Structure formats: C-alpha cells, structure tokens
Amino acid sequence: MGKIRLDKYLADMGLGTRTEVKRDIKKGRISVNGEIVKSPEYKIDIQTDVVLADGKEIAYEELVYYMLNKPQGVVSATEDRRDKTVLDLISEKKRKDLFPVGRLDKDTEGLLLITNDGELAHNLLSPKKHVDKKYFVRLRDALSEEDKKHLEEGVDIGEDKLTLPSHVFVLNEKRDEAEIVIREGKFHQIKRMFHAVGNEVVFLKRLSMGSLTLDEALLTGEYRLLTPQEIERLKENA
Numbered sequence: 001m002g003k004i005r006l007d008k009y010l011a012d013m014g015l016g017t018r019t020e021v022k023r024d025i026k027k028g029r030i031s032v033n034g035e036i037v038k039s040p041e042y043k044i045d046i047q048t049d050v051v052l053a054d055g056k057e058i059a060y061e062e063l064v065y066y067m068l069n070k071p072q073g074v075v076s077a078t079e080d081r082r083d084k085t086v087l088d089l090i091s092e093k094k095r096k097d098l099f100p101v102g103r104l105d106k107d108t109e110g111l112l113l114i115t116n117d118g119e120l121a122h123n124l125l126s127p128k129k130h131v132d133k134k135y136f137v138r139l140r141d142a143l144s145e146e147d148k149k150h151l152e153e154g155v156d157i158g159e160d161k162l163t164l165p166s167h168v169f170v171l172n173e174k175r176d177e178a179e180i181v182i183r184e185g186k187f188h189q190i191k192r193m194f195h196a197v198g199n200e201v202v203f204l205k206r207l208s209m210g211s212l213t214l215d216e217a218l219l220t221g222e223y224r225l226l227t228p229q230e231i232e233r234l235k236e237n238a
Helices: 006-012 018-026 120-126 144-154 188-195 226-238
Strands: 003-005 030-032 042-047 051-054 064-070 109-115 133-139 167-170 177-182 201-207 224-225
Touching: 003 006, 006 030, 006 051, 030 120, 030 224, 064 226, 109 120, 120 226, 133 188, 144 188, 167 224, 177 188, 188 201
Parallel strands: 109 201
Antiparallel strands: 003 042, 030 051, 064 109, 064 224, 133 177, 133 201, 167 177
C-alpha cells in the first residue's frame, strides 16, 4: 500500500473522524518514530513507521478477518436503526470499513465472516464461483427419503431456475435434523427449499462457508480473528 496520510492512518484505525484526528494531530498528541508530528498530511510508511497516540502505539491493520458465531436476534448489516448488528458484537474492532460477507437471517445462527477485504467477499459470494455453504437444520416434520431426493436434485423456490443440486445428510432417527450443503446464496434459500417440499425450518445454523468452518470453541455471540492458514485457504478456494 506504500505511504498514506497520517490523518487517514488514524481514522482508519478508529481513532475518530478525519476532523477529530486532525484536531488531535495539531494538539501534538501524535508522534511518529519518537517525534511529535503536527501535520495531518504527513506521509506514513505503514510497514516501518511507529505511530503513537498519547503514548500508545497504533498499529495499522490493512485487511482484517473475523469469524463470528452469530446469535439469533442480530442483523447481518453494518448499521441498523432498530436492531443490534453483527458489527456491534465486534467490540475490539479498529477499522470502520468492516462488513459481513453475505447475510444470515435475523433468526439464523452460526458462521459469519466479517472483514474489509472486498475482493475476497466478492469471490465468496459470486454466483459464478459456487462456493459450498453447509447448514444445520431442525425441521417441523420428518424429512422423507423422497423429499430428501427432491432437495438434492433441485426444487422450485419461485426463481427462474430450480435450485442447484445440493447434498442432504439426515442426522437422527426422527429425521427432523439434517445438514444441507448448497452452492448458491439466494434470499432465505434454505427455508424456501424446505418449504418447497412441504416442510418448515424451525432452527437454522450455518456451519461452514468454503474452506472456513465454524470454530466449535466459539460460543454464540463470540468471535475471533482468522488464523493466517484459514485466510490463505479461503483465498485459494475462493
């Protein structure tokens, strides 16, 4: 990325708006490599320069990746006037340009990637890429073998075409719990698919997206940074 202005550097890292950080810079609260800098236009080398605000180091993070175990009742949006958003759950976020990759319904739980990497998000969500997404579903009624076959072959959910072939794995004897892997991401798709075979989803949780699998150690509402290996595999597979 090379060099960027000091005020942008500080604003990107969540220290305030550009106006607010300019005020802090001019007050002499910012130092670069041990020297007070009072010019907002001062160019920072994000690789080598050490920036302190009130004596505390402000490291620059260009691209960040969080895995969130989304709880019910929270919306997959960057902001919402009525409801709590998934970004509100990331308490230690520094960057202001984070967003959720795709949407989980308000009442759906599970894996959600939150990042500011637009290229990766586009690749994961592009209909042309057909990235696998695995969900756990609990159903109102037992899933018959015939309905399972219909779901796997493709069903009519009111779009121009049938859904793409999926994989369904029944998990219990009552046949009311299953895992389903789909390769698209249409609006309310899982619920609409089961509705198309006369059933109803009563609980839905996303387990994986591409190579990224929900960390079982994360309780509902918890999050963590992705490991370098997870980021690398995601980029390779997307």
